[in-house]
Amino acid sequence: MNKNTSSTIKELQTGLAQGKFSSTEITADYLTKINLLNPDINAFITVTQEKALEQAKVADKIIADGKGTALTGIPLAHKDIFCTDGTRTTCGSRMLEDFKAPYNANVIENFENQHTVMLGKTNMDEFAMGSSNENSFYGPVKNPWAMDSVPGGSSGGSAAAVAAGLAPAATGTDTGGSIRQPAAFCGITGLKPTYGRVSRYGMIAYASSLDQGGPMAHTAEDCAILLQSMAGFDKRDSTSIDKEIPDYTASLNNNLSGLKIGLPKEYFAEGLNVDVAKNIDEAIKQYEKMGAVIKDISLPNSKIAIPTYYVVAMAECSSNLSRFDGVRFGHRCEDPKDLEDLYKRSRGEGFGEEVKRRILIGAYTLSAGYYDAFYLKAQKLRRLISQDFTTAFEEVDIIAGPTTPEVAWVTGDKSDDPVSMYLQDIYTISVNLAGLPGMSIPAGFADEKPVGLQLIGNYFDESRLLNAAHQFQQNTDWHQMSPEEK
Amino acid sequence: MQWETVIGLEIHAQLATKSKIFSAASTAFGAEPNTQACAVDLGLPGVLPVLNKEVVNMAIKFGVAIDAEIGRESVFARKNYFYPDLPKGYQISQMDLPIVGKGQLTISPEEGTSKVIGITRAHLEEDAGKSLHDQFPGQTGVDLNRAGTPLLEIVSDPDISSAKEAVAYARKIHSLVQFIEICDGNMAQGSLRCDANVSVRPVGQQELGTRAEIKNINSFRFLERAINFEIERQIDLIEDGGTVVQETRLYDSEKNETRSMRSKEEANDYRYFPDPDLLPVRVTDEDIERIRATLPELPEQKRLRYINELKLSDYNSELLSSSREIADFFETALAQLPGQSSLLANWILGDLTGALNKSEMGFADSPINPEQLAGLLKRINDNTISGKIAKEVFEAMWNGEGSADEIIDSKGLKQITDSGAIEKLIDDVIAENPGQVEQFRAGKEKVLGFFVGQIMKQSKGKANPGQVNQLLREKLKP
Numbered sequence: 001m002n003k004n005t006s007s008t009i010k011e012l013q014t015g016l017a018q019g020k021f022s023s024t025e026i027t028a029d030y031l032t033k034i035n036l037l038n039p040d041i042n043a044f045i046t047v048t049q050e051k052a053l054e055q056a057k058v059a060d061k062i063i064a065d066g067k068g069t070a071l072t073g074i075p076l077a078h079k080d081i082f083c084t085d086g087t088r089t090t091c092g093s094r095m096l097e098d099f100k101a102p103y104n105a106n107v108i109e110n111f112e113n114q115h116t117v118m119l120g121k122t123n124m125d126e127f128a129m130g131s132s133n134e135n136s137f138y139g140p141v142k143n144p145w146a147m148d149s150v151p152g153g154s155s156g157g158s159a160a161a162v163a164a165g166l167a168p169a170a171t172g173t174d175t176g177g178s179i180r181q182p183a184a185f186c187g188i189t190g191l192k193p194t195y196g197r198v199s200r201y202g203m204i205a206y207a208s209s210l211d212q213g214g215p216m217a218h219t220a221e222d223c224a225i226l227l228q229s230m231a232g233f234d235k236r237d238s239t240s241i242d243k244e245i246p247d248y249t250a251s252l253n254n255n256l257s258g259l260k261i262g263l264p265k266e267y268f269a270e271g272l273n274v275d276v277a278k279n280i281d282e283a284i285k286q287y288e289k290m291g292a293v294i295k296d297i298s299l300p301n302s303k304i305a306i307p308t309y310y311v312v313a314m315a316e317c318s319s320n321l322s323r324f325d326g327v328r329f330g331h332r333c334e335d336p337k338d339l340e341d342l343y344k345r346s347r348g349e350g351f352g353e354e355v356k357r358r359i360l361i362g363a364y365t366l367s368a369g370y371y372d373a374f375y376l377k378a379q380k381l382r383r384l385i386s387q388d389f390t391t392a393f394e395e396v397d398i399i400a401g402p403t404t405p406e407v408a409w410v411t412g413d414k415s416d417d418p419v420s421m422y423l424q425d426i427y428t429i430s431v432n433l434a435g436l437p438g439m440s441i442p443a444g445f446a447d448e449k450p451v452g453l454q455l456i457g458n459y460f461d462e463s464r465l466l467n468a469a470h471q472f473q474q475n476t477d478w479h480q481m482s483p484e485e486k
Numbered sequence: 487m488q489w490e491t492v493i494g495l496e497i498h499a500q501l502a503t504k505s506k507i508f509s510a511a512s513t514a515f516g517a518e519p520n521t522q523a524c525a526v527d528l529g530l531p532g533v534l535p536v537l538n539k540e541v542v543n544m545a546i547k548f549g550v551a552i553d554a555e556i557g558r559e560s561v562f563a564r565k566n567y568f569y570p571d572l573p574k575g576y577q578i579s580q581m582d583l584p585i586v587g588k589g590q591l592t593i594s595p596e597e598g599t600s601k602v603i604g605i606t607r608a609h610l611e612e613d614a615g616k617s618l619h620d621q622f623p624g625q626t627g628v629d630l631n632r633a634g635t636p637l638l639e640i641v642s643d644p645d646i647s648s649a650k651e652a653v654a655y656a657r658k659i660h661s662l663v664q665f666i667e668i669c670d671g672n673m674a675q676g677s678l679r680c681d682a683n684v685s686v687r688p689v690g691q692q693e694l695g696t697r698a699e700i701k702n703i704n705s706f707r708f709l710e711r712a713i714n715f716e717i718e719r720q721i722d723l724i725e726d727g728g729t730v731v732q733e734t735r736l737y738d739s740e741k742n743e744t745r746s747m748r749s750k751e752e753a754n755d756y757r758y759f760p761d762p763d764l765l766p767v768r769v770t771d772e773d774i775e776r777i778r779a780t781l782p783e784l785p786e787q788k789r790l791r792y793i794n795e796l797k798l799s800d801y802n803s804e805l806l807s808s809s810r811e812i813a814d815f816f817e818t819a820l821a822q823l824p825g826q827s828s829l830l831a832n833w834i835l836g837d838l839t840g841a842l843n844k845s846e847m848g849f850a851d852s853p854i855n856p857e858q859l860a861g862l863l864k865r866i867n868d869n870t871i872s873g874k875i876a877k878e879v880f881e882a883m884w885n886g887e888g889s890a891d892e893i894i895d896s897k898g899l900k901q902i903t904d905s906g907a908i909e910k911l912i913d914d915v916i917a918e919n920p921g922q923v924e925q926f927r928a929g930k931e932k933v934l935g936f937f938v939g940q941i942m943k944q945s946k947g948k949a950n951p952g953q954v955n956q957l958l959r960e961k962l963k964p
Contacts, residue, residue, distance in 0.1 A: 083532045096531065103525060105532060202532040209762035237534050238764050316762055319564050322575020323529040327628070339626075343568055366566070366757035375759055 009074055009168050009222040016063060016073050023063065023073030027056035027117050030075050034119065034166045040147070043161040045080050045090055045138045047120035055117040062115055071114040071229055077167035079158050080121035081128055082108050082213070083202040087118070091204045092126040092136040092154075095330045095350030105202025106234045107171055107213050114229060119167050123157030126352045127321065128178055128206040130154050131424050134415050135354040142411075143185060144483040146449055149408040152182030154206075158216045159186035163483055169217035169226055173203060175210045176309050177403075177428025180440035183216055184403035184452020187442045189469065189479060190216040191223045194460050195435035196241035198227075199234030205320040207313035208239075210432040219479055220441060220469035224248035227462060243460060251463045252470040257291030259468065262396030266302040267427050273406045279444030279451040280402045283472070287400070290471055295396055299388040304381050305430040306422055311365050311378035312433070317355075318362025324350060357418065386434040393458045398468055401427055403440040403452030427454055437462045441469045442478035450478075487725070488689040491717050492697075493646035494606075496681040497659050499638045499669040500613070501544045507612045507636035508535030508578065515675045519629035523615075527634045529573030534763050537562075541636040542767055544668040545585045545610055546777045548638060551666050551784055552605055554589025556774055562610075562764045566757040570628050571615035579639075581758045584609035585767065586638075591662070592786055595654040597801045603655050604643030611637050632676075638668070644683070644694065649713035653706050656680055657808070660706075661785050665810045679704050684716045685730070695720070696730040700737050700744050712737035716744050788813055796820075796827040805835055811849035815856050822860035829863055837880055854883050862890035875899050875947055902949045905957065908941075911949060912961050915940045927964045934958065 007015070007026075015021050031049050038044050052075065059073035083089045083101035085108075090096045104112060111118075125135040133141040133156030143151040144164035151160040155172030159182035162170050172179040174192035183190030191214045198213045205211060215226035228249070233242040263284065268277065288294055326332035326346025333345035351359070365374035392399060404424060414421045431438040436456055443453035453472075457465040473479050506513055509526035526533045549556045563581040586608035594600050613635040618627035640659060646652045660678055663669035670677050685697035700716060703709045715737075720730050734753070735744040783791075785807045792803035806816045812834070819830050838859065842852060862879055865871045871879060871894060882893045894900055902908060915937055916923055926933040934955075941954050 083530075089531070091531070099531070101530065101532065103530075103532075201534055204531040205763075207762075236536060238536055239762075315759060319566050319576050319757070319759070322566060322568065323531070323573060325568060325570075325575060327570050328528055328573060329530065339570065363566075363757060366759050368755045368757075371757075371759070 007168055008218045009071075009225055010219070012074055012168055013070065013225075016068070023056040023059040023075070023117060024053065026073075027052050027075050027119070030119055030167060033164075037164055037166060041142045041144060041160050041164055041166070042139050043123055043141055043151075043157045043164065043166055044077065044120040045092070045123050045136075045157070046088055048087055048118055049120075051087065052117050052119050055115065059115045059117060069114045070225060071111065071116045073115065073117065074169075075117040075119050075167060076111060077119045077122050077158060077161045077170040078108060079124055079155050079170065079172050081124060081173050081204045082171060083204065084108055084118065084121065087121065089121065089204070090138065091128070092124040092138060093350065093352065093355070094137040095324045095347075097137070097331065099330055101202070103202060106199035106236065107230050108202065110229045110232070122155070122161055122170055125154035125156065125178075126355050127204070127317070128154040128173060128175055128211075129317070129354050129358055131177070131181060131421050132409070132411070132414065133157065133182070134411065135352055137352060140411055143408050143449070145187060146408060148410050149449065150185065150411050152185035152404075152408060154178040154182075155190075155216060156182045156185075159183055159188055159190070162186070162188045162216055162218065165482065165484065169215060169222050171213060171226075171230070172216045173206075173211055173213045174428075174432065174438075175206050175212075175313060176432050177425045179214050179216055180403050180428050180438055180452065180454060181425065183440040184454075185408040185450060187450030187478070187481060187483070188216055188218055189220050189223055189439065189441050189473075190214065191227060191439045191462065191465070192431065192437060193227060193231060193462055194241075194437045195432075196239050197243075197437070197460065197462070198230045199232070199237040199240045201234050201236040201240075205316075207316040208320060209316060210309075210313060212432070220439070220466050220473055221249065221252055223439070224252060224466045224470070227466075231462075246463050248463055248466055251467045254467045254471075255291065256287065256468060256471050259287075259292040259398070260295060260396040261287055261292045261468075262295050262297035262392055262399045264297050264299040264302065264392070264399060264401060266299050267401035271405050271423075271426070272402060273446065275446030276402050276405065276407060276451050279446060280400075280453060283443040283453045283476075284400060286472060286475060287468075290475060297392050297396060297399070299385075299392060299399075299430065301381065301384045301388050302426070302430055305385055305433060306426060308378045308381040308385065309425070309429040309433055310361075310422060311374050312382060314358045314362030315365050315375050315378075316362070318359045318366065321351075321355065321359055326350070354418070382433045385430050389430070389434045389436060389456075397458075397464060398461075399456040401454050403427060403454040407446050407449035407451060431456055435459070437465055439465050439469050441472060442481070443476075444478055450481075489686045489717075489721050490689050491647055492644045492685050492687065492694055493648075493652050493713060494644040494683040495642045495646065495652060495655060496683070497640045497642075497656060498613075498679045498681075499640060499659070499663045500677040501541050501636040501638055501668055502670050503538055503540045503544070503636055505538055506634035507538050507541050507610065509634050511634065513635050515672075517631055519618075519627070519631060521631065523630035523633060527573065527630055529575075535578060535761075537764060537767070538636065541610055542585065542769070543777055544636075545608065545638055546769065546774060547666050547668055547781065548608060548640070548663065549586035549589065550774065550778045550781060551662060552586075552589035552591055554605065554608070555587035556769055557583055557585045557587060557767075558769050559583060560585040560609075560767045560769070562761045562767075563758045564761045565611075567754045569614065569617075570626065571617045571630070571633065573615065573630060573633055577612060577614060578761055578764070579611035580609035583766075585769075591655065591658055593651065593654040593658050594800075594804050595648070595651045597804070601645075601651065603645045603651075606641045606643050608638050608640040611639055613637050638663075649710045649717070652682060652713055653710045656706060656709055658785070661809050665785055666781060673704050676704060680709055682709065682713055682716075684713055684720070686717060686720045686724070696732050698730060698732070698744070699734050701734055701747065703737055708737060708739050711739075711742055712744055715742060719744065785813070792827070798827055798831055802831045802835060806831060809849070815849045815852070819856035819860045822857055823863055826863060826867065829866070830860070833859060833863060837877065841884055853886060854880070858883055858889055865890050865894060869901060869903060869950060870894060871899055871901050872947065872951055875901065878947075899948060902945055903953060905953065908945075908949055908953055908957055909961075911941050911944050912937075912954070912958055915944065916961060923962065926962050934962070937962070
């Protein structure tokens with residue numbers, strides 16, 4: 001495995017600033033690579049070639065005028081869950097095959113204000129429901145490290161695009177691990193911020209109380225640079241939090257000496273692949289070398305995280321997806337004979353199998369007579385899970401463990417068994433239930449496929465996570481590996 | 487068998503905010519379809535609701551006005567069902583934790599009676615859009631201008647026992663929400679709509695009968711008729727050996743009947759759950775006190791003050807405090823005419839109300855303003871004109887001919903109080919009617935009226951009636 005030739009945002013920033021290349025040039029390079037490799041990898045649902053080149057031209061002018069900001073002229077790929085004014089937003093669904101939002105999501109707005117370049121919209125599991133990207137109406141995404149394997153999901157397109165060098169970085173969203181798990185499977189760095197840190201406005205909702213947008217890139221430093229633009233209060237999202245945004249790059253080089261890292265015993269128990277475990281152990285040793293203090297901790301309610309998550313997420317999605325009814329936008333069936341027929345066929349045709357499954361289960365858990373046993377119970381368990389973390393963070397600064405129990409599986413292997421797929425989210429899901437920030441960083445290979453190390457921080461402690469991840473990357477080169485030169 | 491009726495009302499009052507409950511779109515009535523529906527109202531993918539704080543203040547104002555408990559932490563919940571005019575496939579409402587808890591309202595269903603009606607709760611919710619079934623043959627149009635309009639749903643306890651009480655209660659709510667300026671009360675535009683839960687049971691029976699809910703009644707007259715129809719329908723049904731089924735019914739005002747819409751079995755399971763897009767609304771003691779301080783004098787307080795301090799009758803007090811418009815009219819006029827509350831009440835509730843009703847106008851559009859009416863009554867009090875002439879001046883004033891003084895002047899309506907002039911009139915009439923003089927002197931008192939009539943006629947109504955009476959008696963003495 002060789003050094004990656006793909007550039008980081010940091011390198012592109014420097015190159016643009018020094019005039020080594022223009023935004024138009026690098027944009028054209030990425031587009032060329034997309035045109036070459038995307039037909040195979042299928043990381044993009046929509047490539048916005050013309051728009052990208054136009055934006056690059058504008059960015060070059062701004063840079064030439066000395067008015068550029070940190071991200072001016074940087075090409076990015078956006079998960080197709082973020083609404084983009086004038087460019088279709090499908091959310092991986094047939095339902096929105098021709099949907100063009102009349103507005104930009106807050107995250108897109110923040111980037112456009114800095115004149116970044118949008119290369120295209122990345123593939124994803126339909127409505128972000130899935131852990132393998134097999135649930136996309138636009139076809140599965142291939143893992144650039146092992147073309148027969150899944151890239152993870154739901155932000156699989158974004159992860160594969162970055163890993164394959166089709167984009168220097170991408171946006172993703174994470175409801176139960178949808179940034180961290182594909183980042184782990186594709187050997188890149190992904191950050192799910194604290195719930196409320198990044199506005200959800202214009203991000204098509206899967207499970208509102210869990211969804212959070214975040215960056216996916218080669219390095220922690222790039223994630224810090226991107227988060228700086230993504231984070232912030234937005235009055236259009238009542239759950240976004242009005243809290244000062246720290247300078248995320250400023251603390252990247254802080255010394256890790258004395259950093260208390262907790263290892264939850266539940267994350268190293270049965271079910272964890274032995275080879276994955278070895279890599280994680282090595283990574284922990286690396287942290288010890290850097291001066292961190294390792295502590296064994298317990299998150300006793302981890303085992304109930306998966307059922308709790310699936311009750312909450314499915315309940316919310318069953319309601320969130322009601323607006324896709326064929327009346328005002330989205331897929332509408334041919335010649336409906338009456339209203340009920342319009343609803344049934346439009347939704348029946350527009351949604352894929354996994355989406356239907358989750359809507360049905362969700363509606364069931366909210367229905368009269370079951371609400372208390374399922375939804376209310378799950379809310380109570382959710383509080384217990386959060387409490388576990390609160391207790392843990394009284395003792396440690398960050399929590400570390402594997403992002404996933406296994407590496408990327410072969411496409412199709414788990415598609416007949418939804419529950420075995422749900423179980424793959426075991427280490428990532430609690431973080432969403434608690435609303436905490438979490439990262440996945442490359443930490444080695446098992447079976448020649450990337451392994452991700454997960455770092456979990458306290459609320460709004462993204463700086464510390466990024467610092468810990470960056471220091472690890474200063475001392476390892478897993479993040480610099482490229483599948484191209486494997 | 488003797489039957490008694492149990493009624494509970496759910497009143498939807500549209501809150502008078504400029505923008506919608508969860509979006510910045512305007513709430514103005516009557517715009518072209520779908521011109522006042524933004525991305526949030528259309529339920530586009532990715533948009534999120536943001537609470538308009540003004541609706542919370544208005545709900546609290548209502549809560550304080552009915553002495554209710556205010557929810558310190560109220561929660562918005564989603565009510566899930568599919569309908570084309572419900573863009574998101576759910577309505578944002580409140581379920582377990584409403585903003586206004588238990589309160590009460592006193593009504594006077596009949597003169598001199600009063601009854602306390604409990605209010606179970608009042609909660610905030612968004613209105614749906616409108617389905618237009620008659621504009622496109624074979625198709626249904628959807629207008630989402632109304633979608634997201636803020637509503638306060640006020641739910642009464644089942645304390646109401648007749649259609650008449652129901653109307654009295656609904657009128658009281660109607661008046662109250664206008665008094666505290668949270669709703670314009672325009673029923674024709676749907677600003678206040680009623681659902682009535684009606685059941686009957688044999689007198690003496692403890693448990694409630696099965697209820698039917700009559701939906702969306704938009705006038706007091708229809709409310710009374712719909713309930714009366716429903717009571718009769720249920721009694722007839724039971725007496726014929728049938729049973730009432732729990733269902734939703736619709737009132738058809740043209741046929742004056744209620745019709746079944748859907749039964750309990752067909753009813754939706756709304757799958758309520760807390761809306762994860764909105765945070766709980768927290769209300770502090772300070773918030774409540776701040777809002778309480780903005781409350782105007784309430785109808786009930788006014789009614790009691792009119793009775794106790796202004797010494798008006800119960801009936802007049804009830805009427806004068808029945809709406810903000812009429813109370814404001816009365817109090818403004820009274821300020822010009824201190825101490826004359828009774829005279830004012832009679833004119834406002836008599837001639838003025840009569841004239842307004844005849845032209846289907848409200849007090850707010852009265853062509854005679856309170857100052858003008860007070861000006862007229864002043865001239866009665868100081869004997870410039872008689873009560874009878876006052877009616878003539880009133881009519882001229884109604885027609886926009888100026889103030890009372892201007893009209894009295896220009897029409898020469900000033901009362902004749904000069905004894906000499908009146909005596910002259912009397913002498914003439916006595917001279918012309920010797921027969922009647924004899925009759926009176928023979929003891930036929932009634933003839934006096936004839937003389938008064940003749941003299942008033944001669945004076946064109948301007949002779950002071952008191953003086954005429956007194957002088958006439960003196961002159962007719964044998």
